[in-house]
Amino acid sequence: MKTIVISAVNITEAGPLAILKDCLSALSQWVGDREGRYRVIAIVFKRGLADYPHIEYIETQWPKKRWVNRLWYEYVTLKKVSKDIGDIYLWFSLHDTSPSVKARHRVVYCHNALFGYRWKLHDVFFAPTMAILAMLTKYIYRPNIHRNDYVIAQQEWFRKAMHQMFNIEPNRIIVAPPTSVRAESTREAVPTVQEKLKTFIYAASPNNHKNFEIVCRAVDILENQCAMTDFCVYITIDGEENAYTKWLYRNWGKLKSLQFIGFLQKEVLQNYYRRCDCLIFPSKAESWGLPISEFTAYDKYMLLADLPYTHETAGGSKRTAFFDADKPEELAKLMKELIEGETQAFQPVPVTVVAEPIAEDWSVLFNHLLSESR
Template sequence: MAKKRFVYCHHATLFYNAKLKDWKFDYKIGLFSVLYKYLFQINITKNEAVFVQQHWIKKEFKSLFNIKNVMVSIPEFIPNFDFKEIILDTSKIHFFYPLIPQSFKNIECIGEAIKLLPENIKCKIKIHLTVKEGDSNYANYIIANYTTTAINYIGKINRKEVFGYYEKMDCLIFPSKLETWGLPISEAKAFKKPMLLANLPYAKETMGDYNKVSFFDVDEPEELAALITQFANKTIAYQGNKYAFDESSQFNDWNSIFDYILKD
């Protein structure tokens, strides 16, 4: 048996309150949200250290499992500006949401927000989603219920195309209800783009210090509709974000983690 054991917990589903739609579109999400709390606690106290990706998760782990040896391992992010040129209609205001279509990605918040927009706003925006029919039951549901000229369902695209959209887009929309990090936030930040983000701990921690960002309640499409309208009218007053945390138990790359694990 190993003298020292470590575990890297890369899943936040145990903090997710699964709804009926989650069970409907992918029962595993609902099942994991119920079971992970119990699966994680098996032998978790026997580890030399428990690694998680964000400080808010560390706080929750310490409280939930009554452990103190939780370390934060920030995902190593290297900006990639090698992108494919994307041609977008210059008469439109372009929003972008790169995602894999799972129910917790909360696309319906965008769809319902669009329904609330006045026509003079709806006709001049385009929201690009990396979703197409057949991707999943959830994708099929979204496309069937939110067919509008304001949404462009572009399907799966490669990394160079994703970064091409970052370069050309006007604003990132990110309404996801569950993330361990939220990589598109870091990526859009590297391009210095404005963002409308879920008002949740993961988004604020990933965002860090940034001025051109505002947050909305993920269950209130009215808030997102208001922000989209303000952005389109160039009247938006960004909330901005400041996030300070203790870096003494934080690792910023894999080398530092392995140095910690392999130390005498």
């Protein structure tokens, strides 16, 4: 019997949690179909976050309390844990770091894109931890990374970045698009641009790298410089979450065309997607950009930050325009054009050609990592 260990002690929410759930759900079914051949152990924050059959769980909250705990756990404690478990065939780290463990094969899933984030002084005031992470991400990735048999990335641009930063051979970086963000096959009709009120939405968590301020500044330009009132922009923060969103609300909360609607449950968010004419997505650091995939299914207009991840995630969309994520005047200009019915700037986005190795779903990935010929 071969032992597989999935380590994910730092994963508790958002996109990484969706990845953990997808991984363990698929692995549970995969080993269930091969009864008696594999033992799976998941090291997680809490079992209830992703509880599936055919999996043993080790729960620990201590590493999540502070970064020094996390680093100690990854590079000291897990080595002892791996020895206690015994003969481990595959150790799969799901959250960027490559822990010091004893295992025949090792794999790390990298999805923290902050290495490409150009932090600014206001980041230090609003989110100092994130600013530090942006500075240190590549150094957090580096320890033990070459001891992995494979590195898993979500997109081709990320594979190229990992190759350039760490000189990892491209054939050892597997591109595995997250299965939970595949766009639905059913597409809905595009609303006519002759409607009186144009509606935009930006759905994101209340973190400063999400770049909400460019949306606020663009709305300010349209209202106060262009005297436009026939539009509405929804943003999924309420202005009370943290120092960053309080600053946003304090400066732009009185704009009539800007609605702070707060966090939305998935079904409610999908209703907003159906109603709105255009998605705005200006985030400066993403490994994928889930709302882009979700909104692409509706075949509507999208305004995206001109960054590598947006071009790849939006591949195949038909009505997309890009803007500099540091220039609100560019975003305002494109919004104004759409409000006035001018759509020439919105063009199809070519699909990125992804080189091998690629795993279209978790089952394909496990077949590759756990090949009986290895």
